Amino acid sequence: AQSVTQPDIHITVSEGASLELRCNYSYGATPYLFWYVQSPGQGLQLLLKYFSGDTLVQGIKGFEAEFKRSQSSFNLRKPSVHWSDAAEYFCAVEAAGSYQLTFGKGTKLSVIP
Amino acid sequence: KAGVTQTPRYLIKTRGQQVTLSCSPISGHRSVSWYQQTPGQGLQFLFEYFSETQRNKGNFPGRFSGRQFSNSRSEMNVSTLELGDSALYLCASRPEQETQYFGPGTRLLVL
Numbered sequence: 001a002q003s004v005t006q007p008d009i010h011i012t013v014s015e016g017a018s019l020e021l022r023c024n025y026s027y028g029a030t031p032y033l034f035w036y037v038q039s040p041g042q043g044l045q046l047l048l049k050y051f052s053g054d055t056l057v058q059g060i061k062g063f064e065a066e067f068k069r070s071q072s073s074f075n076l077r078k079p080s081v082h083w084s085d086a087a088e089y090f091c092a093v094e095a096a097g098s099y100q101l102t103f104g105k106g107t108k109l110s111v112i113p
Numbered sequence: 114k115a116g117v118t119q120t121p122r123y124l125i126k127t128r129g130q131q132v133t134l135s136c137s138p139i140s141g142h143r144s145v146s147w148y149q150q151t152p153g154q155g156l157q158f159l160f161e162y163f164s165e166t167q168r169n170k171g172n173f174p175g176r177f178s179g180r181q182f183s184n185s186r187s188e189m190n191v192s193t194l195e196l197g198d199s200a201l202y203l204c205a206s207r208p209e210q211e212t213q214y215f216g217p218g219t220r221l222l223v224l
Contacts, residue, residue, distance in 0.1 A: 099163070100161060
């Protein structure tokens with residue numbers, strides 16, 4: 001069974017600083033990979049996804065993620081954080097044909113003005 | 114297109130009762146999935162339906178059940194509610210082989 005690890009429970013950054021959220025997965029083959037964001041009391045919004053091809057993926061709101069097969073990682077990055085980026089971020093994987101997402105525990109991002 | 118809608122948005126029940134939650138997928142999406150989100154366990158997969166058939170099921174007791182109708186709308190039911198069933202229940206829909214899009218969720222409180 002696949003699993004997802006997000007090592008950082010809570011990260012605080014200053015507005016304008018760069019951001020990297022870590023995600024490691026465990027799965028026998030290359031899964032489909034996703035990053036979702038959740039604001040308090042809200043559902044999940046898709047930031048970006050990786051199915052195959054170019055390992056650097058661009059998403060919405062200026063986010064990008066890089067798939068590194070050798071490290072089983074799919075880290076999320078943003079060059080300059082805005083106060084509105086404060087939220088909880090979830091990395092997820094889906095094994096092909098499983099029709100289910102397996103989520104990490106999430107990383108809560110706080111932004112200092 | 115309208116997004117995934119879930120009703121009701123908030124619900125309070127007492128232990129032992131049952132509850133039914135509803136999900137209307139994005140138009141044209143035939144797959145609907147359900148997830149439970151709690152502070153302790155995080156996001157966990159409940160089940161997935163496609164064309165009225167359950168294709169996959171997570172590791173939840175039989176008290177949790179679901180169904181999908183011919184118009185792709187889905188319901189999930191929890192019988193004999195327990196305090197631990199208090200959670201945010203998220204529904205997601207997608208076209209086949211594509212990304213899941215989530216609704217705003219139904220927050221269930223069991224007293």
